[in-house]
């Protein structure tokens with residue numbers, strides 16, 4: 001599978017902890033991530049991750065574009081529901097693309113855990 005991993009700043013520690021817990025499973029898949037998230041996953045978890053642009057600079061849109069042509073099979077996107085984001089339209093576009101193309105999309109840690117358990 002091709003899995004996209006994304007977390008807003010206040011959710012990054014949670015995603016890193018989840019990725020650490022599920023590193024053996026994640027390591028069997030092709031991973032991509034927005035820039036800062038991917039850097040942390042590579043450095044702190046040791047995963048091989050294709051790092052795209054940072055979210056506010058277009059990373060969510062890059063993942064959405066890849067997803068729209070069938071190149072992403074699941075998205076783990078830990079959004080911060082308490083902090084406004086400057087690139088809110090990009091975030092909504094990515095989640096909408098998941099719905100349009102019926103791609104697995106986990107936007108909170110509980111759902112992410114369920115998805116990761118099924119890898």
Ligand SMILES: O=C(CO)COP(=O)(O)O
Pocket residue numbers: 006007008009033034035036037038053054055056059060091
């Ligand atoms: O903003 C993001 C997703 O909307 C995440 O981007 P970074 O991983 O570059 O922080």
